Structures are given as C-alpha cells and as structure tokens.
Amino acid sequence: MENPQLNQHGELRHLLSIEGLPAGIVRHILDTAESFVAVAEREVKKVPLLRGKAIFNLFFENSTRTRTTFEIAAKRLSADVVNLNIGASSQSKGETLLDTVDNLAAMQADMFIVRHGQSGASHLIARHVAPHIHVINAGDGRHAHPTQGLLDMFTIRRYKQDFTRLRVAIVGDVLHSRVARSEIHALNVLGVPEIRVIAPKTLLPAEVEQMGVHVYHDMIKGLKDVDAVIMLRLQNERMRGALLPSAHEYYKYYGFTKDKLAHAKPDAIVMHPGPMNRGIEIESGVADGGQSVILPQVTFGIAVRMAVMSILAGS
Amino acid sequence: MENPQLNQHGELRHLLSIEGLPAGIVRHILDTAESFVAVAEREVKKVPLLRGKAIFNLFFENSTRTRTTFEIAAKRLSADVVNLNIGASSQSKGETLLDTVDNLAAMQADMFIVRHGQSGASHLIARHVAPHIHVINAGDGRHAHPTQGLLDMFTIRRYKQDFTRLRVAIVGDVLHSRVARSEIHALNVLGVPEIRVIAPKTLLPAEVEQMGVHVYHDMIKGLKDVDAVIMLRLQNERMRGALLPSAHEYYKYYGFTKDKLAHAKPDAIVMHPGPMNRGIEIESGVADGGQSVILPQVTFGIAVRMAVMSILAGS
Amino acid sequence: MENPQLNQHGELRHLLSIEGLPAGIVRHILDTAESFVAVAEREVKKVPLLRGKAIFNLFFENSTRTRTTFEIAAKRLSADVVNLNIGASSQSKGETLLDTVDNLAAMQADMFIVRHGQSGASHLIARHVAPHIHVINAGDGRHAHPTQGLLDMFTIRRYKQDFTRLRVAIVGDVLHSRVARSEIHALNVLGVPEIRVIAPKTLLPAEVEQMGVHVYHDMIKGLKDVDAVIMLRLQNERMRGALLPSAHEYYKYYGFTKDKLAHAKPDAIVMHPGPMNRGIEIESGVADGGQSVILPQVTFGIAVRMAVMSILAGS
Numbered sequence: 010m011e012n013p014q015l016n017q018h019g020e021l022r023h024l025l026s027i028e029g030l031p032a033g034i035v036r037h038i039l040d041t042a043e044s045f046v047a048v049a050e051r052e053v054k055k056v057p058l059l060r061g062k063a064i065f066n067l068f069f070e071n072s073t074r075t076r077t078t079f080e081i082a083a084k085r086l087s088a089d090v091v092n093l094n095i096g097a098s099s100q101s102k103g104e105t106l107l108d109t110v111d112n113l114a115a116m117q118a119d120m121f122i123v124r125h126g127q128s129g130a131s132h133l134i135a136r137h138v139a140p141h142i143h144v145i146n147a148g149d150g151r152h153a154h155p156t157q158g159l160l161d162m163f164t165i166r167r168y169k170q171d172f173t174r175l176r177v178a179i180v181g182d183v184l185h186s187r188v189a190r191s192e193i194h195a196l197n198v199l200g201v202p203e204i205r206v207i208a209p210k211t212l213l214p215a216e217v218e219q220m221g222v223h224v225y226h227d228m229i230k231g232l233k234d235v236d237a238v239i240m241l242r243l244q245n246e247r248m249r250g251a252l253l254p255s256a257h258e259y260y261k262y263y264g265f266t267k268d269k270l271a272h273a274k275p276d277a278i279v280m281h282p283g284p285m286n287r288g289i290e291i292e293s294g295v296a297d298g299g300q301s302v303i304l305p306q307v308t309f310g311i312a313v314r315m316a317v318m319s320i321l322a323g324s
Numbered sequence: 325m326e327n328p329q330l331n332q333h334g335e336l337r338h339l340l341s342i343e344g345l346p347a348g349i350v351r352h353i354l355d356t357a358e359s360f361v362a363v364a365e366r367e368v369k370k371v372p373l374l375r376g377k378a379i380f381n382l383f384f385e386n387s388t389r390t391r392t393t394f395e396i397a398a399k400r401l402s403a404d405v406v407n408l409n410i411g412a413s414s415q416s417k418g419e420t421l422l423d424t425v426d427n428l429a430a431m432q433a434d435m436f437i438v439r440h441g442q443s444g445a446s447h448l449i450a451r452h453v454a455p456h457i458h459v460i461n462a463g464d465g466r467h468a469h470p471t472q473g474l475l476d477m478f479t480i481r482r483y484k485q486d487f488t489r490l491r492v493a494i495v496g497d498v499l500h501s502r503v504a505r506s507e508i509h510a511l512n513v514l515g516v517p518e519i520r521v522i523a524p525k526t527l528l529p530a531e532v533e534q535m536g537v538h539v540y541h542d543m544i545k546g547l548k549d550v551d552a553v554i555m556l557r558l559q560n561e562r563m564r565g566a567l568l569p570s571a572h573e574y575y576k577y578y579g580f581t582k583d584k585l586a587h588a589k590p591d592a593i594v595m596h597p598g599p600m601n602r603g604i605e606i607e608s609g610v611a612d613g614g615q616s617v618i619l620p621q622v623t624f625g626i627a628v629r630m631a632v633m634s635i636l637a638g639s
Numbered sequence: 640m641e642n643p644q645l646n647q648h649g650e651l652r653h654l655l656s657i658e659g660l661p662a663g664i665v666r667h668i669l670d671t672a673e674s675f676v677a678v679a680e681r682e683v684k685k686v687p688l689l690r691g692k693a694i695f696n697l698f699f700e701n702s703t704r705t706r707t708t709f710e711i712a713a714k715r716l717s718a719d720v721v722n723l724n725i726g727a728s729s730q731s732k733g734e735t736l737l738d739t740v741d742n743l744a745a746m747q748a749d750m751f752i753v754r755h756g757q758s759g760a761s762h763l764i765a766r767h768v769a770p771h772i773h774v775i776n777a778g779d780g781r782h783a784h785p786t787q788g789l790l791d792m793f794t795i796r797r798y799k800q801d802f803t804r805l806r807v808a809i810v811g812d813v814l815h816s817r818v819a820r821s822e823i824h825a826l827n828v829l830g831v832p833e834i835r836v837i838a839p840k841t842l843l844p845a846e847v848e849q850m851g852v853h854v855y856h857d858m859i860k861g862l863k864d865v866d867a868v869i870m871l872r873l874q875n876e877r878m879r880g881a882l883l884p885s886a887h888e889y890y891k892y893y894g895f896t897k898d899k900l901a902h903a904k905p906d907a908i909v910m911h912p913g914p915m916n917r918g919i920e921i922e923s924g925v926a927d928g929g930q931s932v933i934l935p936q937v938t939f940g941i942a943v944r945m946a947v948m949s950i951l952a953g954s
Binding site: 060061062063089091093094095104105108109111112113114115116117 | 364365366367368369370388389392393395396399400598599600602619620621622623625626
C-alpha cells in the first residue's frame with residue numbers, strides 16, 4: 010500500500026504518524042531541528058524560509074498549548090499564520106469537514122496543522138488535498154501526535170546520543186494516549202532495544218505487546234536501570250471512571266516519586282508532555298529535579314516543528 | 325443626497341453596499357482584483373502595499389469564514405491585522421458602538437472591516453469616523469454583503485466575459501439574504517439584461533420585482549437557458565419555521581439537482597456563497613460537478629478583498 | 640528590600656506597579672513615548688526595534704481593549720505577538736500558573752504582558768522567570784495597572800507641561816480601582832503638589848489619606864480650581880450592591896456634568912480610562928466636549944506601551 014506521508018520520490022509530503030516513516034526521514038527531521046535550536050537562541054529569532062506561505066492552524070479540538078507551539082514555529086519561519094477554532098464555526102453550520110478544508114485550500118493555503126478529536130481526521134484531509142498542500146497531524150483522537158513523539162526523540166538524542174543502547178520506560182495511561190503510540194513507533198524505528206510500558210492493566214491496550222514493548226504493572230521493577238522515563242498525563246476524567254479506583258491509589262502505585270526514580274539509572278532523564286498534574290502522576294521533586302528535562306522538551310518542540318514545516322515546504 | 329461611499333473626487337472611500345456604486349468603480353475593483361489573482365499564485369504570496377497599516381476585523385457577529393478571508397487578504401497586502409470579537413467584550417461593559425469605534429480609531433486604525441447583526445451598522449460607523457479611516461461592510465443584518473456580491477461578479481466575468489448578454493438566476497431564500505441583495509444590485513449595475521429570482525413566495529421580499537428581477541416559483545422554468553446560477557444558503561432555522569413546510573419538501577422543489585441543472589444552458593456555471601448544506605439546497609453531484617465554480621469563488625474572494633482594501637487605502 | 644522592577648544597574652527590568660519606580664525612570668518612559676507618538680503618525684507605522692522578539696499576551700482575565708493596545712504596540716515594534724486567553728485553556732487542565740509560565744518561557748518568550756484577577760500575579764511571575772524575560776503588569780486584581788497610570792501622566796504632561804504646579808482630582812470608585820492606585824503613585828512621584836480624590840465614603844479605601852491625597856465627598860468643592868480631572872469607571876456590579884444607593888443617586892452627586900466641570904479651571908482637562916458609562920459617571924456633554932482628552936489618552940497609550948516594551952527589551 011502507498012504511504013500517504015511520502016511523495017513519489019520518497020520525500021515527506023505530510024506528517025500524519027510516525028508509524029510508516031522510514032528511519033532516514035525521522036533522522037533527517039531531528040538533524041534539521043538541531044539547526045533551528047540555534048535560531049531560537051539568536052537575538053532575532055526568525056528565518057525567512059516560509060515567507061509568504063499561508064499556514065492554517067485547524068483546531069477542531071481546543072488546545073492552546075499545542076496551537077501556540079505551531080504558531081510560534083510558523084512565525085519564526087516568517088510564515089503567515091491563521092488560527093481557526095473550527096469547533097465553534099462552520100462545522101456548527103452543517104458544513105462537512107472536507108468542504109471546510111476545500112474552502113481554506115481555495116484561499117491558497119500551503120499547510121494545514123490539524124487537531125481533531127477523531128482518529129484518522131488528518132489522514133482523511135491529507136488524502137483529499139491537492140498535491141502542493143501539506144498536512145501535519147497535531148493530534149487525532151487516540152491515534153497519533155507525531156510532533157510530540159519526534160520532540161521526545163530529539164530530547165532523548167540530545168541527552169543520550171545513541172538510541173541503540175537505551176532502555177526507555179513509558180508510564181501511565183497508554184490506553185488513551187496518542188502520545189504513547191507515537192513514541193513507541195519512534196523508539197522502534199530509531200532502534201531502541203528495550204521499550205517498556207508501565208501501567209495498570211485497565212490503562213493498557215489489549216494488543217500492546219505486539220507493538221514491540223515489554224509490559225510492567227509494577228513501577229519499581231519497570232523503572233529498574235532505565236535511561237529515560239516518559240510520563241504520560243493522567244486525564245482527570247479517567248480518575249472518576251471505572252478504570253481507576255482513585256487518584257490516591259493511582260499515585261501510590263504509579264505516581265512518579267523520587268523514591269521510585271532512584272530505581273532508574275542515576276543519569277536517567279525524566280520527560281512529560283505536559284500539562285502536568287503535580288501530585289497525581291508526578292511528584293514536584295521529580296518534575297523540578299535535576300534529572301527532569303521537561304522544559305527543554307518544550308524548547309526542542311519548537312525546533313522540531315520548525316524542522317517539519319520547513320522540510321514539508323521544501324518537498 | 326451625498327453618497328457616503330465616495331469622497332469629493334468620486335473615489336471609493338468606504339465599501340458599504342453595491343447599491344449606489346457607479347459602474348466604473350465596480351469595474352475598477354474587478355480589474356484590480358485580476359492583478360491580485362496572480363499574486364496568490366506566486367511562491368511568496370505577498371505585496372507590500374499596506375505595510376504598516378492597521379486593519380481591524382470588527383466582528384460583532386461571529387463568522388470565522390468571512391473574517392478569515394479578510395485576514396488573509398490583509399496579510400497578503402502586508403498590513404497588520406487585529407481581530408476583535410466585539411460581541412464578547414466592551415459591548416457587554418455598556419460601551420456604545422461609536423465609543424468602541426472611537427477608541428479603536430484613536431489607536432490609529434486605518435481600516436475597519438465590520439460585521440454586524442443590524443442593518444446599517446457599517447453606514448453608521450462610516451459616517452462617524454475621521455476622513456482618513458476606511459470602512460468595509462462585511463455583512464450587516466439583512467442589508468448587504470458587498471464583497472460577496474463583487475466576488476460573484478468577478479467569477480461571472482472570468483467565465484462569461486460579457487455581462488450584457490447574460491441570463492442569471494438567483495435561487496433560494498432571497499428574503500433573508502444580504503448576499504442576494506448585493507448581487508441583484510451588482511448584476512443591474514453591470515448591465516445584465518435578465519436577472520431571475522427563484523423561490524417560494526414565503527422566501528421572497530414583497531417588493532422584489534422593483535429591484536429589476538423576474539420572479540419564478542418553478543425552478544425548472546426559472547433555470548431555462550440561464551448562463552449562471554447563484555444558489556443561496558438555506559439557514560437551518562428557516563427550515564423549522566413557518567416559512568417552509570419541511571427540508572424534504574424544499575429539496576423536492578428548490579434543491580439544485582443535476583436534473584434541474586440540465587434545463588440551464590449546457591455551459592452554465594453554478595455558484596454558492598458557502599457554507600453549503602449538501603442535500604438541502606444543493607445536490608453533491610452539482611456542487612462537485614464540472615459546472616461548479618464554487619471553489620474558484622473562494623479564491624477570487626481573496627483577490628477581490630485585496631483589491632477593495634488597496635483601492636481604499638490609496639484614495 | 641530589593642526592587643523586583645529594577646536590575647542591578649537600576650534599569651527597568653519589569654513594569655509591575657508605579658509604586659517603587661524612581662522618578663527618573665517614569666520620566667524616561669514618558670520621554671521615550673514622545674518619539675513613538677511620531678511613529679504612529681507616519682505612513683508606515685512600524686519600527687524594527689523588537690523584530691524577532693516573542694511577546695505573549697497572557698490574559699487570565701478577559702480584556703479585549705487592553706489586550707488590543709498591547710498587541711498593536713508590539714506589532715508597531717515589529718515583534719511577534721501571541722495572544723493567550725489562559726482562562727479557557729491549560730488552567731482548566733489543572734496546570735499551575737507557574738507551570739504555564741515555565742512552558743511559555745521554554746518556547747523562548749522575551750516578554751509577558753500579564754492580566755490577572757488576583758493582585759500580585761505579575762509580581763509572582765516576574766520573580767519566577769529567568770533574567771532575560773520581562774514582565775509587564777496589564778492589571779492585577781485591585782492592585783495596579785501601571786501602563787494606564789503612565790499614559791495618564793503622559794497625557795497630563797502633554798497638555799499641562801509642568802507637574803509641579805498642578806491640582807489633579809480623581810473622581811469615583813477609588814476603592815475598587817487599580818487605575819486610581821497607579822495614578823496616585825505616579826502623580827506623587829512626578830511631584831504634583833495637590834492630589835484630590837472625590838468619592839462617597841463607601842467607595843474609598845480606609846487608609847486613602849496616607850497615600851498623599853486630599854479627600855472630598857462633595858464633588859463641587861473637590862473640583863474647585865483643578866487643572867485635570869480623572870474620572871474612574873463605575874462598574875455595573877457596584878451599582879446593585881450595598882455600596883451605592885442607586886445609579887440615579889450616584890449620578891446626582893458624582894456624575895460628571897458640565898455644571899460641575901464649570902467649577903474646575905477653565906482650561907482643565909477631562910480624562911477617563913474607558914470604557915465609559917455615559918449618563919452614569921459622565922455626561923456626554925463632558926465626555927465629548929472641548930476639554931475632554933479621553934481619545935488622545937488612547938492614542939498616547941499605544942506610544943507609552945511601545946516605550947515600556949522597547950525600554951525593557953533594551954535593558
């Protein structure tokens with residue numbers, strides 16, 4: 010089957026999920042992002058690469074944080090950015106998703122950044138648009154959030170260099186997490202030999218071992234000698250549901266405390282996609298501690314998004 | 325009576341409605357728009373004509389789509405755009421419309437794009453502001469939506485060249501449509517010899533023939549040998565009201581199907597201002613068919629808005 | 640105690656309140672603003688001083704008007720502006736204020752413009768951020784709104800030149816007004832010899848005389864021979880509360896009418912921070928009369944905000 014993310018020359022045309030991306034392209038994104046980290050440290054944090062391009066932040070689901078990172082990345086590339094909170098507009102007037110997209114495309118859009126509550130929405134859009142338009146998935150349902158996955162890989166590479174000697178643990182609500190899915194694909198494609206997921210059974214998908222991960226229900230065993238820990242956000246609505254007994258119980262077993270961190274390697278890094286629930290999935294001592302690279306993740310996230318946008322615009 | 329849209333040299337000062345615009349000015353806008361169609365096809369879709377100008381999108385009524393088209397047009401002209409959703413702010417603090425406008429004018433606004441639920445709101449603002457400030461009506465109540473009317477004229481001219489030999493039909497809820505009003509004025513001023521409106525009696529204004537149109541209640545007769553069909557959007561709230569028996573009944577008589585289209589000239593073009601209600605006022609086969617120019621309308625809409633803004637700023 | 644607004648060289652690092660600002664810095668801001676008034680009158684209203692800087696409008700409390708003035712000021716300085724209405728986003732996801740700030744700082748923010756319902760919020764943020772990040776308080780609870788205070792000083796200086804010979808009256812709800820607090824500090828620091836506050840007892844803070852003001856409950860006596868009158872906005876919610884008998888009663892005693900204005904000096908200027916409640920705290924004849932400088936205040940407000948931003952960015 011044709012890969013909708015690549016053009017006929019095997020170049021990146023859309024970024025929809027890390028699944029299906031060749032390792033070469035993942036590495037090319039990470040390498041390109043290195044140069045943009047330097048741009049952000051300059052006095053004038055702008056490059057003219059996307060001047061005159063029209064980028065639409067098409068958010069069918071509200072996410073100020075993610076929208077802002079793409080908006081900043083696009084502005085640093087000198088693009089014109091239009092923010093559309095679609096939930097509140099045309100959709101309510103009965104227009105179909107693809108009619109909305111066609112309309113914006115007719116305004117000479119060059120790129121769509123799409124956030125949608127339904128898995129597959131950005132694939133649908135990518136398959137529909139004209140060849141010169143590029144789509145970036147900024148999170149679709151439970152499916153994927155590839156730029157988050159990529160910025161996590163960038164962060165791991167910055168601190169650990171060689172992926173092929175690492176043990177990485179992902180902790181928390183893997184079942185509902187598009188971030189976890191993107192990370193597992195990315196770690197696999199980059200050759201990480203041991204990927205662990207740590208969670209209660211109720212927060213793991215049925216087929217999770219088939220994704221190439223080792224399952225742990227005991228956090229202390231799961232963290233043993235790992236090089237990197239990726240915490241997942243526990244969504245409030247899960248805590249009141251049938252899947253978890255209580256926030257208190259969860260924290261006791263899966264809350265990331267300094268005691269538990271002591272079981273990882275002494276130089277292990279701590280990651281979290283944010284926003285954090287302090288005292289629910291992570292202790293402040295860990296979140297703000299010397300091993301935390303949570304804020305560098307945010308900084309690298311801008312550089313990775315600039316890299317993806319500039320690679321797409323150049324293809 | 326003085327025409328508030330023109331300055332003492334007869335140049336365009338505000339665009340409030342097509343009614344009252346001399347044919348020469350309408351043609352000048354359409355001619356200017358031609359050059360901006362080319363800009364949108366360039367690699368860098370920007371011209372510096374309005375650099376350093378402050379344009380305010382003053383939307384008292386929410387319309388993401390219309391606001392976006394003006395925002396893109398202004399950014400392509402290199403203006404600084406500020407989006408104000410006024411419904412949610414000062415108005416609720418008891419400030420009058422003209423105090424809000426005075427305040428924004430004191431921030432050295434150069435242009436206001438005004439959308440308001442009440443007919444005449446942009447006239448009121450245009451009459452109030454200082455001579456160097458320009459106002460564009462982006463839709464006021466049931467009164468007018470002149471840039472929509474102009475982009476439709478641009479579209480017709482692109483496909484049919486000579487207005488003076490055309491038969492044009494406008495179909496649907498003329499009664500509640502500011503778009504229809506603007507179109508009828510535009511078609512008249514450009515010399516279209518036969519303008520038809522097709523609608524049930526309950527969706528036509530009482531005095532409609534006095535606007536220079538022929539009324540048809542039978543869509544098949546009304547479409548006979550026309551060169552262009554302009555569909556109107558049927559607002560959901562009408563369908564549940566006293567004016568229409570049911571959406572199903574409406575579709576049977578006034579829904580635009582391929583069968584009905586067959587009665588128009590073989591090269592007739594199909595237009596719709598969007599957003600479309602597929603299966604309510606228009607069949608997908610027509611909307612997406614070879615005679616549809618609905619998406620080019622959107623593209624031309626940006627060029628027409630760039631033309632209006634640049635002409636106003638230059639006057 | 641260290642002054643969090645100044646760096647070790649005594650330069651402005653943050654603008655949090657006028658209280659604690661040396662007179663030299665206040666005058667430097669006003670002088671710098673003079674040059675920006677000229678920029679706003681140019682054909683191209685832009686200077687490249689903040690090109691490539693990222694300025695975040697961090698509004699935890701909605702205020703379209705104030706946000707717009709900062710957005711325009713930043714755009715005229717060529718900065719990239721990101722508007723964040725935080726009330727509606729991460730905060731609702733359980734993230735703490737400082738985590739939100741840390742995240743935005745990690746996106747390489749250069750400046751935060753902060754509006755918050757709680758007094759002290761911008762101080763908290765200023766104390767927390769890295770040394771290269773600057774914070775401007777755009778209104779925090781009942782505490783301060785320093786750029787409003789500064790623009791009022793700029794306006795007084797423009798019309799009255801020498802502060803050391805003036806009598807200035809502030810009229811209205813001083814108790815709930817952060818603007819009044821900022822103005823009293825500013826007038827004191829600039830050497831105004833006689834500052835009056837005019838209000839019913841219920842709308843005055845207990846310790847108000849200790850701020851260096853003379854209290855009047857009778858508006859006619861209070862306005863006698865003043866050079867400038869600063870009206871305060873009467874918030875609707877006060878009028879229904881226990882603090883005021885009725886809007887009608889209030890207007891009778893404290894509404895600013897032409898009759899009352901006649902008791903001030905013949906060349907006294909009339910100021911109001913907006914939005915005005917016409918017929919509640921001010922008569923239209925006064926608001927729109929020849930002594931009103933309410934709209935010039937708005938114009939000068941942009942210049943003053945440009946001055947503060949450029950001074951901060953240069954420090």
